[in-house]
Amino acid sequence: MSEQEYLKTKLSKALESKGFACSGEFEITLERPKNPEHGDFATNVAMLLASKLKRSPREIAAELLDELDLDSKIVSKAEIAGAGFINFHLENQYLGESLTTILKELDKFGCSDWGARKKVQIEFVSANPTGPLNVVNARAATVGDVLVNLFNAVGFDAKREYYVNDAGRQIRLLGKSLSARYMELIGREEPFPEEGYHGDYIRQLAKDIHTEHGEKFGSVEQNQRWQEFSELALEKILAEQQQTLSDFRVNFDIWFRESDLRTKNVHLKVLETLSENGHVYEKDGAKWFKSSEFGDEKDRVLVTSEGEPTYFLVDISYHVDKYQRGFEKLFDLWGPDHHGYIPRMKAALVALDYPDGSFEVNIIQQVNLLEKGEVVKMSKRAGKIIEMKELIDEVGVDVARFFFVARRSQSPLDFDIDLAKNTSEENPVFYVQYAHARICNIIKHAEERAFKMPDHANLNLLEQEEELALIKKLLEFPDIVSKAAKFLEPHRIPNYLQDLAATFHRFYHHHRVVTEDKALTEARLILIKCTKIVLANAFKLLGISAPERM
């Protein structure tokens, strides 16, 4: 049992036996006070009860305190403070011994099981296969990947999925664009499609195909050529995207193809179900979904007057398919340009009787690249776009991942390229990685002095302020992981890492690990080993490396 659970149990028992509140009536909150003088944990229950019981909070706190019956081996001091807080101070000896939990759990330290193996899925990036991935895709890739790591760490069975929009109008346009470029290459005119894809990568693709296949497509009938070029372009661009993502250490469990839904007519079945339930009507030759009855601001078209299923309809069927594959909870990460799309998708899934709240969307906000303090203006027309691949080649995977996940994903991110490339003290990534490298070096140094890493030591010797601060910081880790997962806020991990690294560096500068004092050396070796474990576990969640030396 963690010290938090211990305190909560004791508190709720005391509340009941005093008749202040029944168990489950409200949640007992324990917080970690900012000010160390306020102890390691504090609770405000007495203040919350004051108005209900019509008594002074401090009076209530005093009675609770009498009733608590705390183990003095765990809690050294419990006192009333301020307006009616109860502050708990943990016993140093207990703190030291709790390090053994970390030694025992190793790479499992920080994990929990509240997910109960529930199947969840995160769909992210899902960029159109009509061009290279951009920097927002890179941000989404990082956030999604880390979220899955977090979910799995807290006991869910979480999967990464990428939706490939390999059907519909855009793919036809892609084929036509490529065809026009190809024909141009072999000296034959073919008008470039309106709203076609102008990027240089299309020209490059045309060249590749020309080198590979020569002029053979020149004689193919136009519709046939468009079709073949659509497929060729799609597969090549998709392969490129997959390569970029895997170089970025993001590995999807499933690449789901929209065309699979279409060939199996899954979307038509969904249309049928919605119709049967009376959620569909016809107007102006189109079929509409009554999404406004489920919280959307207006109704939406499912099938156009020309008989084309809309992207929306197919997307609904995609989400239905996810449920049918056994996922109980669906998370989508979408770009900022799609947030208006959320209400209608939620509406559709509720209309189909999937539990409200089982589908959630997080918007990944835009990325502003900064160079020399200036925003790098990007424009598709001018062909000035920084691709995901370029950015990563430039700054490195570790740095890019850390930067992308270090901010709340619903806020726009300023990505300072100069800072990211900076391999000095200003770069927070090196700051945290350096802590790990430094520990490895100390351990190596200890071994050279014939100190083997001990299995156990007298951890009561760890009583210096910086040692205790470090231990407490380490013990916070499971809580940080849980909350990062619970609130879908992966940025808590980088924040914590910087905090932990700072606490460690401070300890390092105040105390030597390897000294003549054998017992103390052993205790401190265990302390830094635990620090190393927690750092490595956090790095693993973020998908960045834990360097042994720098």
Next chain:
RNA sequence: GCGCCCGUAGCUCAGCUGGAUAGAGCAACGGACUUCUAAUCCGUAGGUCGUGGGUUCAAAUCCCUCCGGGCGUACCA
């Protein structure tokens, strides 16, 4: 017009879902290498938490007004 996101130190951002004196990093200034790596540490300075109201023992946090910035608002995907 309507909807969503954002507004906290010069800059980039945290702030534990309502708690105690609002915190980091960078930039600035002053110190610390004969030591287990100075990619580090110690210290100084820096704030009307956009504005005005409300809710209460308590508001950066919750509700409303307004101001400013970004994005969206298709029988497109």
